[in-house]
Amino acid sequence: MTRRNYDLLVRNNDFRTWDELSRQERRTGITVLATIGIVAVAAVWFLVGGETSVEAETGAAPPPTLDVAAELDAWYGSTAAARAEVVAAAEGVRTAVAANDGRALQPACAVLGTAARDAAGVAEAPADGARKAWTDGVAAYGGAAQACGHLFDGTQEPVGTLLARTTTALDTADGLWTRLAADLGQPAPTGPAPSVPAAPAS
Numbered sequence: 198m199t200r201r202n203y204d205l206l207v208r209n210n211d212f213r214t215w216d217e218l219s220r221q222e223r224r225t226g227i228t229v230l231a232t233i234g235i236v237a238v239a240a241v242w243f244l245v246g247g248e249t250s251v252e253a254e255t256g257a258a259p260p261p262t263l264d265v266a267a268e269l270d271a272w273y274g275s276t277a278a279a280r281a282e283v284v285a286a287a288e289g290v291r292t293a294v295a296a297n298d299g300r301a302l303q304p305a306c307a308v309l310g311t312a313a314r315d316a317a318g319v320a321e322a323p324a325d326g327a328r329k330a331w332t333d334g335v336a337a338y339g340g341a342a343q344a345c346g347h348l349f350d351g352t353q354e355p356v357g358t359l360l361a362r363t364t365t366a367l368d369t370a371d372g373l374w375t376r377l378a379a380d381l382g383q384p385a386p387t388g389p390a391p392s393v394p395a396a397p398a399s
Contacts, residue, residue: 265323265324268323268324269322269323269324269327269381270381272320272322272323272327273322273327273378273381273383275319275320276316276319276331279312279315279316279319280316280374280386282312282315282316283309283312283313283315283316283335283338284386285312286305286308286309286311286312286313286338286342287309287312287338287341287367287370287371289301289305289308289309290302290305290306290309290341290342290345290363290367291364291367292305293305294360294363294364299348302345302348303348303349305345306342306345306346306348306349306363307342307346309338309341309342309345310339310342310343310346312338313335313338313339313342314339316331316335316338317332317335317339319331326380327377327380327381330373330374330376330377330380331374331377333373334370334373334374334377335370337366337367337369337370337373338366338367338370340362340366341362341363341364341366341367341370344359344362344363344366345359345363347359348360374386
């Protein structure tokens with residue numbers, strides 16, 4: 198009697214496995230689960246997606262985008278005076294070297310050093326590559342002015358070595374700034390270099 202009552206309790210509470218359910222009961226269970234899933238997805242959409250839609254409808258502004266190309270163009274334009282000063286000074290050094298004119302070379306080296314220092318003080322470029330090309334170019338122009346200046350300050354190095362160091366640094370600087378201009382779609386800021394350096398006149 199007790200066993201029979203227990204079987205009735207189990208049957209009344211419907212403790213059955215999936216395999217024991219009839220086909221109709223399985224179909225009903227799947228329908229219920231699908232309905233629950235749809236309700237859950239709809240609830241999430243209303244809570245999250247609905248808020249996004251409201252923000253879009255109220256005219257929320259999209260995050261600002263940075264026009265780096267325009268900023269680079271503006272920055273490069275702002276360096277025009279510094280570039281012109283450096284390029285003119287570098288050409289003055291090259292011209293004096295090519296003419297073997299020691300008297301003209303000494304002040305030309307000083308002018309180049311001043312121009313390089315001025316160029317180092319311009320505003321930084323808004324992109325890493327342009328910033329590095331500019332600063333490396335400035336450093337090379339400064340190095341050329343320093344090597345050139347050693348021709349006249351009693352530095353005990355051969356004249357040919359100092360001249361070679363000067364022109365090599367100028368070539369490096371010109372290359373860096375020319376590549377920078379090309380990357381920005383701008384005309385080259387430097388002119389052609391003389392081919393063979395000569396020793397300054399005594």
